[in-house]
Amino acid sequence: GAVVSQHPSWVICKSGTSVKIECRSLDFQATTMFWYRQFPKQSLMLMATSNEGSKATYEQGVEKDKFLINHASLTLSTLTVTSAHPEDSSFYICSARMGGEFSPLHFGNGTRLTVT
Amino acid sequence: GQNIDQPTEMTATEGAIVQINCTYQTSGFNGLFWYQQHAGEAPTFLSYNVLDGLEEKGRFSSFLSRSKGYSYLLLKELQMKDSASYLCAVSDSNYQLIWGAGTKLIIKP
Numbered sequence: 001g002a003v004v005s006q007h008p009s010w011v012i013c014k015s016g017t018s019v020k021i022e023c024r025s026l027d028f029q030a031t032t033m034f035w036y037r038q039f040p041k042q043s044l045m046l047m048a049t050s051n052e053g054s055k056a057t058y059e060q061g062v063e064k065d066k067f068l069i070n071h072a073s074l075t076l077s078t079l080t081v082t083s084a085h086p087e088d089s090s091f092y093i094c095s096a097r098m099g100g101e102f103s104p105l106h107f108g109n110g111t112r113l114t115v116t
Numbered sequence: 117g118q119n120i121d122q123p124t125e126m127t128a129t130e131g132a133i134v135q136i137n138c139t140y141q142t143s144g145f146n147g148l149f150w151y152q153q154h155a156g157e158a159p160t161f162l163s164y165n166v167l168d169g170l171e172e173k174g175r176f177s178s179f180l181s182r183s184k185g186y187s188y189l190l191l192k193e194l195q196m197k198d199s200a201s202y203l204c205a206v207s208d209s210n211y212q213l214i215w216g217a218g219t220k221l222i223i224k225p
Contacts, residue, residue, distance in 0.1 A: 006158075043203065043217040044159070093158050101211035102166065104149055107158035 003027050006094050006108025013084055013115055021079045021111045023094030029074035030096035034105065035067075038091045050077040084115045118142045120216035122204050127222045128194055136189045136202050136219045144209020150178050150189045151203040153218065159203055162189070191221075199223045 003026040013019050023033055033050040048069055049057040056069035066088075068080040081088055091112055095105040119141045128134040140148070147166035151159035165171055165180035165187060177190040189202055204216040 043215045046213070046215075091156075101207065102147055102164075104161040104164055105213065106161065110158040112156075 004094065004096055004106045004108040006111055008111055009109060010112040011114070013113070015085055015115055016083055018080055018082045019084055019113060021081075021092055021094070021113075023077045023079070023096075023108050025075045025096050025098075028096075028098045030077075030098075031074060033071060033077040033094055033096045035069065035077075035079050036093045036095065038093060038110075044093070047079075052077075081113065084113070086115045089113055089115045118206075118208065118214045120204055120206060120214055122202075122216040122219045124217070125220045125222065127224060128191075130194055130196060130223055130225050132194050133190065133192050134194060134221065136191075136204075136221065138187045138189070138204035138216055140185050140187070140204070140206045140214070140216075142206045142208045142214055145182060146207040146209065146211055148178075148180055148187050149205045149207070149213070150187075151205065152200050153203060154200045162202075194223050196223050196225070 005024045005026050007022045011019055031052045035047045036044045037047050038044050046059050047062045050069045050071040052071045052074050058064050066082055071077040091110050093107055093110040095107040097103045122138045149164050150162040152162050153159040163178040165178050168180055170179045175192045180187045201218040201220045203218045205213045
């Protein structure tokens with residue numbers, strides 16, 4: 001089955017520093033990956049759609065310069081939270097589809113970010 | 117606007133059956149997904165419905181009525197490990213997923 005690997009699982013960083021999160025599709029190629037954020041007891045919020053070889057598409061209200069997305073290959077997308085602040089503390093989850101638009105999203109295990 | 121409604125929380129007894137409902141209003145429809153999410157973990161795919169009717173997968177079944185904008189997830193022979201949040205998501209006309217807020221299911225012995 002489709003496997004999406006996300007690293008790190010959790011990270012604690014100081015305010016003002018940057019954190020990079022990696023998302024890999026292990027057994028399939030993903031031209032598109034999706035980055036979500038989830039606050040406690042809330043549903044998933046789509047942040048951006050990562051497109052291999054081109055710029056990411058950001059959802060309204062998500063700062064492009066703060067959440068840098070790079071999709072350098074068909075199996076790797078990265079999300080960098082720049083100049084992190086305590087309000088950026090959240091659960092970040094990447095996902096990808098193995099097939100076309102009718103196929104389900106497969107999620108990475110998520111990254112718990114805590115900014116102190 | 118686009119909207120997905122599902123109950124916030126439900127409680128059921130181990131061994132019993134529970135039905136989690138989901139109603140939706142979206143611009144277009146390209147299928148409805150159910151995901152299970154345990155606390156602190158990422159969602160895992162449970163089922164997909166694009167045509168009306170019932171899809172059965174072991175202890176879990178999912179039903180869809182497109183004319184009513186309605187789906188339900190049916191869990192049978194409940195086990196303690198089924199305690200989780202269940203997310204309903206609809207794929208709209210642009211194949212964008214619209215997510216419900218999730219239903220937290222509490223299983224009691």
